[in-house]
Amino acid sequence: TKEKAAKSAQETKEKAVKAAQETKAKAENAVKETKAKAEKAEKAVKATSAKAVADAGRILASFAGVSGMVGGQFIDLSIEGKKVEAETLEKMYGKKTGALLKASCVLGCIAAGADDEKLKAAEEFGGKIGFVFQIIDDVLDVVSTPEVLGKPILSDEENEKTTFMSIYGEEKCRQIAKKLTDDAVKALDIFGKDESAELRELAINLLNRNK
Numbered sequence: 001t002k003e004k005a006a007k008s009a010q011e012t013k014e015k016a017v018k019a020a021q022e023t024k025a026k027a028e029n030a031v032k033e034t035k036a037k038a039e040k041a042e043k044a045v046k047a048t049s050a051k052a053v054a055d056a057g058r059i060l061a062s063f064a065g066v067s068g069m070v071g072g073q074f075i076d077l078s079i080e081g082k083k084v085e086a087e088t089l090e091k092m093y094g095k096k097t098g099a100l101l102k103a104s105c106v107l108g109c110i111a112a113g114a115d116d117e118k119l120k121a122a123e124e125f126g127g128k129i130g131f132v133f134q135i136i137d138d139v140l141d142v143v144s145t146p147e148v149l150g151k152p153i154l155s156d157e158e159n160e161k162t163t164f165m166s167i168y169g170e171e172k173c174r175q176i177a178k179k180l181t182d183d184a185v186k187a188l189d190i191f192g193k194d195e196s197a198e199l200r201e202l203a204i205n206l207l208n209r210n211k
Contacts, residue, residue, distance in 0.1 A: 056110050063103040072096030081160040086167050090131070098130035121187045128184035129203050135177045136209060138163040139170055149211050181207040 062068060072095025079088065105126035109119050140149055141156050142165050156163045164173050184203045188196035 052110050052113070056107050059106055059110070060103055063099040063106075068095055068099035068103075072099060079162060082162070084162045086164070089162065089164060089167075093131050093134040094127060096130075097133050098127045101130040101133075102126035118190055121190045124187040125184045125199065125203070128180045128187070129206055132177045132180045132184070132203070133206050135164050135173050135180075136207065138165040139173050139177075140209075140211065141165070143170060144210065177207055 064070065066074075072092050075088065075092040076096065079092070102123050103126070105122040106119055109122045114122070138156065141153055141163070144153055146152055156166070164176070168176070181203050185200050188199055191199075
C-alpha cells in the first residue's frame with residue numbers, strides 16, 4: 001500500500017512538473033508571438049506614417065495650387081465687371097472654398113489612416129459644403145444687413161461681379177444649397193452616424209447661417 005501511494009504521488013508530481021513545463025513553454029511562445037506582432041505593427045505604422053506624410057503633402061499642394069485655391073482666386077479676380085455663366089462660378093467656387101474644405105477633410109482622414117473609399121467621401125463632403133458656403137455668401141450679400149453680417153452688403157453688385165444670386169435669385173440659390181447639403185450629409189454615411197454627427201451639424205449650420 002505504501003509503495004502504491006508513493007508511486008501515485010510520484011506520478012502526480014511528474015504530471016504536475018510536466019504540466020508546469022508545458023504552461024511555461026506556452027507562455028514563452030505567447031510572449032514571442034506578441035513581441036513579433038508588436039514589431040511587425042511598429043514597422044507597419046512607420047511605413048504608413050511616411051506614406052501618409054507624403055500623401056498629405058501631395059494633396060495639400062494640389063488643393064492649394066493652380067488647380068485649387070490659387071486657381072480659384074485667379075478666376076475670382078478675372079471676372080470682376082464681367083458677365084459669366086454659372087459653370088464658371090461653379091469652377092471658381094470648387095477651386096476656392098471647395099478646395100480649402102476638401103483639403104481639411106481629406107488631410108484629417110489621412111492622419112486617421114482612412115481607406116480610399118473614406119478619403120473619397122471626405123473630399124465629396126468638403127467640396128459640397130464649400131460650394132454651399134459660397135452660395136449662401138452670395139445670398140447674404142444681398143438679403144442681410146451690415147449689422148447682422150458684420151461687413152458691408154451689396155459688395156458683389158458694387159464690384160459688378162456675377163454671383164449665383166444674380167443668376168438664380170434667392171429661392172433657387174437656397175434650393176441648390178439645400179440639395180448640396182443633403183448630398184454632403186449623405187456622403188458621411190460611410191463614417192457612421194454617431195462618428196460623423198458633428199460634421200452633419202456643421203453642414204446644416206453652414207446652410208442655415210445668417211452671417
